Amino acid sequence: MFWKKRFSFDKIPDLSGKVVIVTGGNTGIGFVTARELARKNAHVFVASRTSERGERAVELIKKETNKDAVEFLQLDLKSLNSVKLAAETFLARKLPLHILVNNAGIMATPFEKTSDGIQDQFGVNHLGHFLFTLLLLPTIKASDSARIVNVSSMAHERAPPAGIEFEKLNDPNALNSFQRYYQSKLANVLFTLELNKRLSGTNVYCNSLHPGIIKTELTRGVVADWGSWIKPFVYISTFFMITADDGALTQLYCATSPEIEEKNFRGKYFVPYGEVSEPIAQGKDEELAKKLWDFSENLIKEKLGDDVFSKSYA
Ligand SMILES: NC(=O)c1ccc[n+]([C@@H]2O[C@H](COP(=O)([O-])OP(=O)(O)OC[C@H]3O[C@@H](n4cnc5c(N)ncnc54)[C@H](OP(=O)(O)O)[C@@H]3O)[C@@H](O)[C@H]2O)c1
Numbered sequence: 001m002f003w004k005k006r007f008s009f010d011k012i013p014d015l016s017g018k019v020v021i022v023t024g025g026n027t028g029i030g031f032v033t034a035r036e037l038a039r040k041n042a043h044v045f046v047a048s049r050t051s052e053r054g055e056r057a058v059e060l061i062k063k064e065t066n067k068d069a070v071e072f073l074q075l076d077l078k079s080l081n082s083v084k085l086a087a088e089t090f091l092a093r094k095l096p097l098h099i100l101v102n103n104a105g106i107m108a109t110p111f112e113k114t115s116d117g118i119q120d121q122f123g124v125n126h127l128g129h130f131l132f133t134l135l136l137l138p139t140i141k142a143s144d145s146a147r148i149v150n151v152s153s154m155a156h157e158r159a160p161p162a163g164i165e166f167e168k169l170n171d172p173n174a175l176n177s178f179q180r181y182y183q184s185k186l187a188n189v190l191f192t193l194e195l196n197k198r199l200s201g202t203n204v205y206c207n208s209l210h211p212g213i214i215k216t217e218l219t220r221g222v223v224a225d226w227g228s229w230i231k232p233f234v235y236i237s238t239f240f241m242i243t244a245d246d247g248a249l250t251q252l253y254c255a256t257s258p259e260i261e262e263k264n265f266r267g268k269y270f271v272p273y274g275e276v277s278e279p280i281a282q283g284k285d286e287e288l289a290k291k292l293w294d295f296s297e298n299l300i301k302e303k304l305g306d307d308v309f310s311k312s313y314a
Helices: 028-039 051-065 080-091 120-142 154-158 177-198 220-226 228-240 249-256 258-262 286-304
Strands: 019-023 043-048 070-074 099-102 146-151 204-209 269-271 275-277
Touching: 019 028, 019 120, 028 043, 028 051, 028 099, 028 249, 043 051, 051 070, 070 080, 080 120, 080 286, 099 120, 099 249, 120 146, 120 177, 120 286, 146 177, 146 249, 154 177, 177 204, 177 220, 177 286, 204 249, 204 258, 220 228, 249 258, 249 269
Parallel strands: 019 043, 019 099, 043 070, 099 146, 146 204, 204 269
Antiparallel strands: 269 275
């Protein structure tokens, strides 16, 4: 749309020797991100919930880039056990992990609970990524200069006044489907804030971003919630959206641009195309960020047992 194109695929440096995971790398901006990182010689894991869509993306990326180091990693963020298994599967390979792009997401889906009984947009967009990241964190920290990129949205600006309605998370009548999305995207910003604090003194650069308004499959949830009468309106709105290639640029910037380290960008919030911006006040609320961290940690321990994080972080 009207954003200045200050980053482009050709500015991605050579990534030989770098290992990358892109969640939701099978379609949309995740696919473009995985493809462009592979093109620059990274070893890329497409972390995806279905093997059919994941493997298809892997084959397509290999074909389009002529690179072979692209693999599928089974990850269903709607199940904490699947997230744990995905992390363990990756860790068993004994590879470093230089770039983690927490990109997968759902938007405005009808109220549902994850297999752990957690409201699904919070569960998929925030909690699954929280667990995945923490389980991978020792490896990320041990990898020579690393990046964690949390894909949020400007939609976080419309989160409820409390920011995160902890007590009402599982109340189907508390928020509508879009409000649940806004809340989950604020959680992405808050997770970045607190994680960055805990990464102080390390070589890990963690940032969040809004990628733009992009023509992808994200509107699937809206159609599922509102019904197919909304399809023509969704279709018309696509004329005002940017392409997935452009939509991937801001996360590619956060994941690869040397500027991140040169300018010591940590815990920042970016907008297209790689411009530093500010989240709303709730996104800078350190107390709320800590509360979300503790809440998420306790919820996961309740579901998976107290020792789930035993090997993951100090
Ligand atoms: N599009 C926009 O305008 C826009 C604007 C702001 C922010 N964003 C953010 O950008 C990110 C990418 O969205 P997109 O626009 O590229 O949407 P998309 O085309 O719908 O892609 C979403 C990806 O997330 C994956 N995913 C969904 N549920 C999952 C689960 N339970 N476990 C693992 N993966 C799961 C999807 O896998 P399947 O293909 O198997 O469903 C897909 O790969 C999201 O975090 C979104 O919030 C997008």
